[in-house]
Amino acid sequence: MTSSILVSQDLVCGYRHDRPLTPALNLTIQKNDIVAILGVNGQGKSTLLNTLLGTIKPLSGHVLTDYSLSFVPQHFNSTYDYTVLEIVLMGCANRLGLFNKPTSNDVAFAKQNLILLGLENGIDKPFSQLSGGQKQLVLIARALTAKCQLLLLDEPTSALDLHNQKRVLHILHNLVKERDLTIMFSTHDPAQAITIATTVLLLGREHYMFGPAERLLTEANLSRLYQIAMKKINVANTHTIIPLYWTP
Template identity: 40%
Template sequence: MSDMSKKGKAVITVNNLSFSYGSGKLISDLSLSLMQGEILAVLGPNGVGKTTLLKILAGLLKKYSGKFEIGKEVSYVPQIFSTGVNYTVYNMVLLGRAGHLGLFSSPGELDREKAYEALKKAGIEDLSERRFSEISGGEKQLTLIARALASGAEVLLLDEPTSDLDIKNQERMLELLSELSLKSGSTIIFSTHDPSHALAVSDRSIFLGKGGISRCGATEEIITGENIKKYYSANVKVTKLEIEGKFLTYCLPIYNIIKRDKV
């Protein structure tokens, strides 16, 4: 499935992208580029335009200035998903094929195969006959990603895929993201509130801040205590820990809480 020959070619290039809501600037002169198979994490406090950036790249918002280029097969997975309809997980994933089918066509054998492959990739083939409304938040997220995969997207734009998930599901999601980038060569941009998640899977990261400021680069360089202090006004320690023989980088919050026995 993976096409390593594409690696090394920029799939996403953004030049001087700006976006404003009314009078306020949300995104200002943002530039970045992403290679095939790279993962970019978008960080920043609430309301700085993480979702907006993803929506612009997904082609859902039009009134921006600047330029960007992005591969043809892009799929956007929104953060909050509520639906008036109640499909099975399999049908939900199958709908990922909608872009390939004409107005009067229903999915054929090929589409069904691709949907099933996507279900397998996301590791949720057991859920296929369950109703979308009956499954857990994490499973919903996985279903939506499987749908994006079924669409054959090379670029996945995921809005906070790990929010609302418990620790186990967060782990599963992060594993899925790295697997997709490594095995399928998917290029992924995801937004998150947890710098540790960025450190765990992303090659590159971007901080968005108030007033349109931003900073982009390799994850290790970007996610530092200093930057987090600057963008979040939060105290953290970014540290490498050796756990079970593997070195992993974590971002640990430093809480200033007075303990009961110290009072």
């Protein structure tokens, strides 16, 4: 574990032993990696993230890590209308315990994270009144306030418009250096993976591929994964990947 932040050994994820969602996964996540998980619907991407986090028990195999993990879900709902600052301070809960309150240092750190994500003007706003993009940034700030070393995100841009998708990807890319983080996120968009990921997991039902993004994000691999023709193109000296929804 000295050169890696997380290792999985023959890890099988799912809810029923007779219907596993993943093959046996042997993954090694290096410090400061940005890992993109790609796969079709129902393939176990969210289940894998929750298994790595420890909220779901693996069907078999092991997860080995000595580092702290935080999770950013696709959606977050609350029966009480918390303010943005209160939501972010929830990131302290595991460190504080059940009956302790956040300290002044905790509050200052939470505000610092909101400023980092450009949300300093909404600290006292009700969380429910924010846009989808703002809510996603608040959830990232909450995870950072937990002082994690590995940040797991479940489709962080799925409900966002293109502008906010770009903003979230840019922030995630910068957080690796600014906070010395390692990031693992699921996505349905190979273009996002090719933009910021250093490593990718192409997750199939019976097989998977794991390795450098530059080597694995090929037209052939992605066409096989999604069962649709994919094309890698160069636009303004930048590589991207697009699906060909209609081919003659």
